[in-house]
Amino acid sequence: MITFLLLSLITLASANFDASECGKAKHCLSVPTDCHLKNNGKNCEYMLSHTVSPDDENSAIIELYGVREDSAYVAAGFSDDDRMGNEPVTACVASPNGSPELSFSFNKGTNNVPIIGVSPNDGEILESKIVDGSIYCKIRQSIAPEDDALPDLKKPYQVLLARGPRQQDGRLQYHGSAIATPKLSTFNLPAPQPLVAPSQDVVDSSELEANATTTQAPTLIPTGSGPFNLTTPQRYTLLRFHALMMLIGWFGLIAVGIAAARYLRHEIVNKKVNGLFAWFQVHRAANVLGVFCILIGSLLAFISKDFEWTGPTASGDFESNTNAGAVHTLVGAISVIIALMQPLGSLLRCAPDSSKRPIFNWGHRILGLFGIILALVAVYIGVAKFKGLWNDTDWPLVVLILFTVLSVVLIAALEAYVILRDRRRNRVNINGMELSGRGKFNQDGYEVSYNPTGTNVSAKDKIVNLIGFSAITAASIAMVVLLGVFLF
Numbered sequence: 001m002i003t004f005l006l007l008s009l010i011t012l013a014s015a016n017f018d019a020s021e022c023g024k025a026k027h028c029l030s031v032p033t034d035c036h037l038k039n040n041g042k043n044c045e046y047m048l049s050h051t052v053s054p055d056d057e058n059s060a061i062i063e064l065y066g067v068r069e070d071s072a073y074v075a076a077g078f079s080d081d082d083r084m085g086n087e088p089v090t091a092c093v094a095s096p097n098g099s100p101e102l103s104f105s106f107n108k109g110t111n112n113v114p115i116i117g118v119s120p121n122d123g124e125i126l127e128s129k130i131v132d133g134s135i136y137c138k139i140r141q142s143i144a145p146e147d148d149a150l151p152d153l154k155k156p157y158q159v160l161l162a163r164g165p166r167q168q169d170g171r172l173q174y175h176g177s178a179i180a181t182p183k184l185s186t187f188n189l190p191a192p193q194p195l196v197a198p199s200q201d202v203v204d205s206s207e208l209e210a211n212a213t214t215t216q217a218p219t220l221i222p223t224g225s226g227p228f229n230l231t232t233p234q235r236y237t238l239l240r241f242h243a244l245m246m247l248i249g250w251f252g253l254i255a256v257g258i259a260a261a262r263y264l265r266h267e268i269v270n271k272k273v274n275g276l277f278a279w280f281q282v283h284r285a286a287n288v289l290g291v292f293c294i295l296i297g298s299l300l301a302f303i304s305k306d307f308e309w310t311g312p313t314a315s316g317d318f319e320s321n322t323n324a325g326a327v328h329t330l331v332g333a334i335s336v337i338i339a340l341m342q343p344l345g346s347l348l349r350c351a352p353d354s355s356k357r358p359i360f361n362w363g364h365r366i367l368g369l370f371g372i373i374l375a376l377v378a379v380y381i382g383v384a385k386f387k388g389l390w391n392d393t394d395w396p397l398v399v400l401i402l403f404t405v406l407s408v409v410l411i412a413a414l415e416a417y418v419i420l421r422d423r424r425r426n427r428v429n430i431n432g433m434e435l436s437g438r439g440k441f442n443q444d445g446y447e448v449s450y451n452p453t454g455t456n457v458s459a460k461d462k463i464v465n466l467i468g469f470s471a472i473t474a475a476s477i478a479m480v481v482l483l484g485v486f487l488f
Helices: 002-014 205-216 232-263 278-304 318-322 324-347 357-385 395-425 459-487
Strands: 027-031 046-052 059-067 073-079 087-094 100-108 111-114 123-130 134-142 158-164
Touching: 027 158, 046 158, 059 073, 059 087, 059 158, 073 100, 073 134, 087 123, 087 134, 100 123, 100 134, 232 278, 232 324, 232 357, 232 459, 278 324, 318 324, 324 357, 357 395, 395 459
Parallel strands: none
Antiparallel strands: 027 046, 046 059, 059 134, 073 087, 073 158, 087 100, 100 111, 123 134
């Protein structure tokens, strides 16, 4: 029994990715870039190493490591460019019973097709360790495989690292383009080089390590693809600016504009700027600038995707139409359409004294609220699922949750105060957000001819709403700034 436990401990101890050997006995790739150089790779999302087998010059030793989270596999795609599609894949997979399995497959577009009947001569697992937090496999793979569907490891490849769930039929489930975090590097297997020249008798160990690193390090190849010849780093930069512009547009500007219309129209009722009430100027300016930022952000996203639609399609299967990337695209597109409809709809609204004006007002409010909720959902998907875009994988989600909770609490408290105030004054009206008696000014901020009934606002009311507006504005801007910092 003791012998069995000791052997188990020895096996577990050996079945780990040893980043200290990178640049010495093996080539290493990691995500975030070069994270394996610090703390033995403890902060890495992915690590991959490769070297020629010391026992068989016709085989490669490949190590795959990935943070598990909800994933059932960690995989490496051997691609001719920097985008997923039409490449062989080697994966370390956790089977339903938790044991490791070696999987070979081929990506036909976004569909993963298993390669059945691979000979043990072409690949086998040497060591593995699958726990709740990570997946690790050490694999022997043939350099020149018998199966033509497998990668010829004598060729250079751009490695695409990914993780995700596994389907019941054994296929690797589509993981979404932003979850696959590619590192733009060549994958080749040069012949082992001596670390010390034959004529040398004594070599300092630091020189030996430096020599090993410089002679064996993989070469970066900035190969682009698509109509704009964009490399993966360039695409990620565009997506980061897309995210930033969307955050600024929706939450740095439009959220402030909505808060101004709701909480400032009573509080700065007599203040005008260029003939229009100040609250309306803030509301209009924030929304117009917000829509402009949203359009720029949308354009950046389309450029990064080569102007290809990445949302659900009629020809797509359930898996590809419901992955995080497709849902994010669809939700984001609907929110952008709503953002465009709002200012255009305002130009077509009826007169302030029309009997149909309340219908427009309620439609305007409900549509605006629906749009900003969809935008928030899109941000949540981006933060939770597209972790390759962020320089921290945990804090962006914490910031977003704190912002959501704080905003809900602030708005609920302000609305409760308004309801209680109106009940005390017996001035509840059926139009909710409409001014009592249909107000002193219309939706544009211009004065109207009919008289209001009871628009007196106490100093206490002004202070409460001004503090509420300021708090909502501060929370929105702080969220945008913090997430922007985590993007770059």
